[in-house]
Amino acid sequence: MSDNKNSISRSGGQSIAAKFAQKDWVKKLEAASGKPIVPAKPFFGGIVYLVIDCSGSMDGDKLHQAKRGASGFAVESQRKGYSLGLIQFSSYAEHISEPQKEIARINAALEKMQTDGSTNMAVALSLATDKFADRSGEKIICLVTDGMPDDRNAALAAANRAKQAGIDIMTIGTDDADREFLEQLATRKELAAKVVRERLEQGIVSMARLLP
Structure with a gap:
């Protein structure tokens, strides 16, 4: 059960990151800076x-x-x-x-x-x-x-x-x-x-x- 949850979590995280990476403005910024752009993590603490x-x-x-x-x-x-x-x-x-x-x-x-x-x-x-x-x-x-x-x-x-x-x-x-x-x-x-x-x-x- 724990492994399934971890698998789902990893899959969901990869999907979100993949969608973010496909945005046109992200691609343009990455091309201009030569560096990957990582979405900010939410603050909960x-x-x-x-x-x-x-x-x-x-x-x-x-x-x-x-x-x-x-x-x-x-x-x-x-x-x-x-x-x-x-x-x-x-x-x-x-x-x-x-x-x-x-x-x-x-x-x-x-x-x-x-x-x-x-x-x-x-x-x-x-x-x-x-x-x-x-x-x-x-x-x-x-x-x-x-x-x-x-x-x-x-x-x-x-x-x-x-x-x-x-x-x-x-x-x-x-x-x-x-x-x-x-x-x-x-x-x-x-x-x-x-x-x-x-x-x-x-x-x-x-x-x-x-x-x-």
Whole structure:
């Protein structure tokens, strides 16, 4: 049975490659470059964690926008081959969804988020980093916040620990956040963004388009 499956798989792969090689534009490019052109392999190995600020200052419209934006982020990240996990944080951090591509389950987890407490960003980043342990492929944290953390130095230390573990960090904040601090948290300045609070939903969705 195993041999049959392997035979089918090899046959199917050869058929796809053969069809690709017969395309006129492929033949022309190969003739011009003198090198064979191999079709790109699909990307299926990425994991991204949305780490969402649910402190008391996010109450009301900001939380609603964060939920809608996270739902849109899930759709966009799925299109790019990523599984999405969710972590919410206030005075403490809570892991609310394992990485997955089931949009309905992600939305159900998002609906349970409520605001309360302070902004313990360091513990949230540490939790996300720990959740990536023993996972392969692209590993990305996208942090959503509306302000400064309880402990700036602890948050920066947690972000550096994540980066040293091979995890990229993207950040987005509302107009209450400190852009310079968001850039320090992010892997690169261009992976940090700041938007007016009324456009938080659109901003979060746009961050998914920066996924590699």
